[in-house]
Amino acid sequence: MTVATKERKLTIARAMAEAIAQEMRIDERVFVMGEDIGPLGGVFGNTRGLYDEFGAERVRDTPISETAFMGAAVGAASDGMRPIVELMFVDFFGVCFDAIYNLMAKNTYFSGGEVKVPVVLMTSTGGGYSDAGQHSQCLHATFAHLPGMKVVAPSNAYDAKGLMTAAIRDDNPVIFMFHKALQGMGWLGTEKDAIVQVPEQAYEVPIGKAAVVREGSDVTIVGITSGVHHGLKAARQLAERGVSAEVLDLRSLVPLDREAIIASVRKTGRLIVVDEDYHSYGMSGEIISSVVEQGVPLKAAPQRVAYPDIPIPFTRPMEQWALPSADKIIAAFEKMESN
C-alpha cells in the first residue's frame, strides 16, 4: 500500500505562522506580541490566522513601544512564558536594542545560567523594493556580533518552519530574521524558490547547522537568505560554463557552522561570500577570516559580494545597483580566475 503524500508548498510567511500555531497548540506558555500582529496578522503575514485561533490574550497587539515590550518579553520569559515578539523591521532595533542586547542576550549569563530567557524575536530584513535606508537593512552582523543571542535566517519555507519550531523550543533567546523579498507577500515581490514543500507536522531544523543547497567542486558560495538565491542563480549560470559551484546556506549566523564552511572550501579551494548586509565589519569578513585563519589551502583570494558601506538609497537605479546579485558573484569568480 502506498500513501500519496500531498504536495504542499508554502511561503515563508505561512510556514512561520504554521510553526507558531503548532507550538501554541501544544504549549500554553507560547504567545505572540508586537505591532499589528493581531487581527492584521502581521504586516508581513507571519502571524496570519493566529489571532482568530488563539484570541487577543495570546496574540497581543502592542503600543509602538518596543523598549517596553522587548523588556516585557524578557520578564515574561524569565517567569516561565515563551514569548514570540516581533520587531516589525530590523531597522527599528535602535529604539529598543538595550532590552534586546543588555537584557535578553545577557541575563542568562549574568545569572550564571539560572535564568532562562526563551524569547523568539522575529524581525524582517532586506530591501530591493525601494523602502529606503530606514526600512531595507539586513543588519546581520549587528545582531550576530553580540554574544548571547542565537541568530537564524531562513532562505526558504521549509527551513523557516523548522527553524521557527526549533527557536520556540530553544531555552535561549533566538533572533529570527526573515527577508522581505523571500517572504511570499506578493506586494513585496517574491522569490519563487523560497516557496517550497513544507510538511504539515511539526519538525525542527537544527539551529547552528548550515546546509549545502547545491553541491559543487570548483568554488564555494556562502550566503544567507537572499544571498543563497543569488548564489544558486550564479551557480546555474556558472554550470553553463562548466564551473561547478557549491552553494552553502548558513541558515544560522549564531552559532556559525564554521565546520561546514571549511569543509566545503577545503573541497573547492575557492570562496565567495554573499551578503546583503553592509560590507565592512560584517558577515563577509567573518566567514573569510574563519576559513583563512585555519590555513585552509586556497586556489585564489577569497571574494565578497556585500552591500556597499552606504545608507540604502531609495531610488531604484541606485538601490538595485548596490544590491548583491548573481552577476556580481560571477564577476567575483572571474576576478578570482584572472589573478
Next chain:
Amino acid sequence: MTVATKERKLTIARAMAEAIAQEMRIDERVFVMGEDIGPLGGVFGNTRGLYDEFGAERVRDTPISETAFMGAAVGAASDGMRPIVELMFVDFFGVCFDAIYNLMAKNTYFSGGEVKVPVVLMTSTGGGYSDAGQHSQCLHATFAHLPGMKVVAPSNAYDAKGLMTAAIRDDNPVIFMFHKALQGMGWLGTEKDAIVQVPEQAYEVPIGKAAVVREGSDVTIVGITSGVHHGLKAARQLAERGVSAEVLDLRSLVPLDREAIIASVRKTGRLIVVDEDYHSYGMSGEIISSVVEQGVPLKAAPQRVAYPDIPIPFTRPMEQWALPSADKIIAAFEKMESN
C-alpha cells in the same frame, strides 16, 4: 638661539578636554552635552575645566535621556551648531541607537548631502576593572559596521587631542571612542604609555590614517586602543627572541586605512589582529579579510586575539583570562610558526 620646548605629558582625559576647550574658544558653535559632563567634568574626566571656563549654557548636563539628547545633537548640528555629546559608556548605546544610527549617521545621505551633521559623539569603552557585562564592552564593530559615521579611537594622548580636534572640525558625525584603561584616571588604573607629550597648540591627527607605532619586518600586529599597547608589549618580548614585529595603530575604524595594513603585511607576510571587542563578526575578521581578499602573499595563516563571544564576566579571574594580552599575541605568533 634655541627655544627650550617644554616637556608636557598629558593623559588622554586631559588631552580630550584641552582639544575641546581650544575649539570652544575659537568656535562659538561648539558646545558639549551629556550626563555629568558639567561641574563634575565627566565621569572620565574628559570635560574637566570646561564648565568653569564656558559656563552652563555651553557645557550642559542632561537628564538621563540619551534618545532625546542624541536626537537633539542631530537637530542642533543640522541647524548650524557643532555639538559634542557624551554617551557615558558605549554599552548604553542600546537606549539611543536609533538617534545615532538612523538620524545622525544617515541624515546627510538622505538629504543628498544638503544637511550636515557635525556631531562628535564621545563614549568610553573597554574593561579590565571588573565593571561587568554592561559596562566593559568595546563594541568597535557595532559602530563601525554601520555606514555614515566616522569612528576613531586613540591609544595615546597625542592622538586623542589631534583626533578630537579633527573630529570637532569635521562636518560629519564622528564617534570618538576612548578606552577607560588608557584614560589616565587613576581609579581605573592607567596604561602609562598612553600618557605622552602633547603640544599645547591645536593640531589635527587626520581621521582615517593608521600609524606605524613600531616598525618591524617579521609580523604585523594590528590593533586599536588597548590592543596597540598589548601589541607593543608583545613586540618588545618578541624582539628579545629576535622576532621583529611591526605594530600598527589603526586610530580610525571608519574610514579604515586598508592601505597601511596591506602595506605592512606585504612587508612582513604575517598578520595578527588584536581586538578587545568580541571575536565574531568584528574588527578582527574585517582586517584579515581586507588583507587576504587582495591576495597579499602570506607566510602563515593570519591570527586573531579578540574577546571571546561571551558577555563580559565580572569576576577578576574570568575577566582577566578573557582579555587580549601580550601573552596571547605571542601565543598566536607561535601558532603561526608551528604550522
Next chain:
Amino acid sequence: MKPSKEQQLWMYEQMLVSRYFEESIEKIYMEGKSPAFNMANGPIPGEMHLSNGQEPCAVGVCAHLEPSDIVTSTHRPHHVAIAKGVDLDRMAAEIFGKKTGLSGGRGGHMHIFDPKVNFSCSGIIAQGMGPAVGAALSRQMQRKAGIAVAFLGEGAANQGAFHESLNLAAVWKLPVVFVIEDNAWGISVAKSASTAIERNDQRAAAYGMPGHFVPGNDPLAIYEVAGEAIQRARRGEGPTLIEIETYRLAGHFMGDAEGYRPQGEKDALFARDPIPKLREHLKASEGWSDAEDAALVERSRARVDAAIAFARDSAYPDPEEALDKVFV
C-alpha cells in the same frame, strides 16, 4: 487669535494643493502595479503613506511659521511639507527617485529634506522629536529667531522618545511645539488599544507644560491653538503640547486593505472631509465666490500638475551616485 481671510485662504490653498498632490501620487503609484500589486514596481516604488484628511493639522500650524522656523515630520509628511513651503517640484521628483529630487533620489517619500525651509522627516516613529528639540536649543543658544515644531502621530506618543523629548524641552525651556496628529490609528491598532489615556494633551502636565486639545479636525481652531503655542515659544516661555483630532482618509499605506476599520468609518470620515467644510465656511462667512473657488482649485491643480510633470520629466540619477554623499 482668529485667522484673517487672507490667512484662511492661504490655509485653504495649501489644503487643496496637498490633497491634489496626494490624489495624483495615489494614481501614479498604481501605475505599473497591476495586475499584481508589487510595491517595487512603477514610477513610484516603495511604501507610500498618504495624508489625505490630515491637511488641517499641517496648515493650521504652519500658517504661523516662517521658512526659518524648523519643522520635523514623520513617515506621513507630504501635507506638512507642503504647508511648510517645501519645494514641490523637487519633492515630487524625490518621490519619483529622480536626480532633481531634493536628495537626488536617495531619500524618497519618508526622507524629505529641504534645508531652505528647514523641513525634515524620518521614517522611525517619534524620532523627529529629538532633532526638533535640538534645533530649538540651537536657536536658544544662538539667540537667533525661530522656533521648532515636531509633528507626530498619536501612536508615536507612546514611544520613549516622546517622554524624553518633552522632558528635555521643558527642563531647558526650549522654543518648540509638539503637535500630535491623532488620526485614531497606528497602522491597524486603535488609539484606545495603545494609549492608556484618552487624550495625549493630558500628558503635558507630566512635563509642566501647557497641553491643548483641538477637536473636529478644524483648521481654524487649530490655527488658534497653534498660534498661541508658537507665540509662547517665540516669547521664550517654553514648549507646548498639542493634540489634534484628525482623520486619515486613506489606508495606513497604499495597499492597506483597511479591514481593521469598523463598518461605516470611512464613509463617516469622508462626510466630514475638512476641505469641503472649509470651502463652505469661506463661502458662508468670508464672501468667497464660486468663481474665485474655481480659479483657486484650478491654480492648485496646475501647481501640482507642474510638479508631477517636473518629476516625470526629470532623469534618474546614475546608479554609481549611490556612493556619493555618505560623507561631506
Next chain:
Amino acid sequence: MKPSKEQQLWMYEQMLVSRYFEESIEKIYMEGKSPAFNMANGPIPGEMHLSNGQEPCAVGVCAHLEPSDIVTSTHRPHHVAIAKGVDLDRMAAEIFGKKTGLSGGRGGHMHIFDPKVNFSCSGIIAQGMGPAVGAALSRQMQRKAGIAVAFLGEGAANQGAFHESLNLAAVWKLPVVFVIEDNAWGISVAKSASTAIERNDQRAAAYGMPGHFVPGNDPLAIYEVAGEAIQRARRGEGPTLIEIETYRLAGHFMGDAEGYRPQGEKDALFARDPIPKLREHLKASEGWSDAEDAALVERSRARVDAAIAFARDSAYPDPEEALDKVFV
C-alpha cells in the same frame, strides 16, 4: 493599613542587615585600594553603589511581598535584594566574584539574580521596568498569583523606558507597581536640573494610574502606601506609581568625591538617618527595649558577618568557566 509591631520589627531588622551589609562592603571595598585608589584592586573590584539611607524604600515595599512576587531593581540593588529575601551568603559571594556567588561571579554587584525569590537587577538605567511589566503579564496570563515591583531612581524617570513601561502596564492593566526612590541625585545631577516637574507621582496621570508620593523617607508611611498599591495590583486593578523621598547617605559610587552636594547636605541627611529614627519610634510606641534592640543589632551583624565570611572563604571560579552559561 498600618504595619503591626511584628511587621515593623521585620522592616527594622532588614534595614539593620542592609545597613551593616553596606558598611561591611564599604570597608572591604577599600582593602587593596590604597595608597592609590584603583577600582580594579582588592577583594571587591569594580563599581560599587551603596544604598545606605535608602533602606526604607526597600522594606516598606517588600514587607508586602512573597518570594513568588517579582522584583526588578537597579545598579543600587543591595537594600532591595535584602528586603526581598535574596540569599545573603550567595549575594555577598557574588559581589566578591566567587564561585559560590549567585551567578558564580559572572554578574557582580549590578547583576544580582536570585530566581528563588524572583529578584533581578540591571545596570542600565530604567531597564528593569520592561521586565517587571513582562513578569506581571506572565502572572496575568497564567492566572497565577503574584505581582511585580520595579524599583528605579528619580533620574531614571526621565528615560523612555519609564514612559513606555507605564503606558503598557496601564493599557494591559497589569499587576505591577513602579517605585521611584527619589534620592535627589542622579550621579552629580540634581533632580531639579533633570526633571521638568517637582514630583514624579504626578506623571501617573499621564497613564491613568494612581500616583502617590511618600515624603520623609519614612518606612511606616511607605508601608502604607505600598500596601495599598500592591493590594490593588493583587486585586487585578492595574498598576500604580509611587515616588518616595529618600536619601543617599553615600556617594553615587565608591570613590565619588561628592563635590556636587551643597554645603551641609550630608550632615543634614545623616541627622535624618532613618534607622535611628525607626529605632526611636519602636522604643517610644511599640515597647521595644534596649535589650531587645541590642540583641537584634547583634543578630543582624552576625548575619552579615556570616555572609561576608562565606564570601571570603569561598573559592574563585576557574577562569575558563567564563565560557560557560552563554547558552543553556
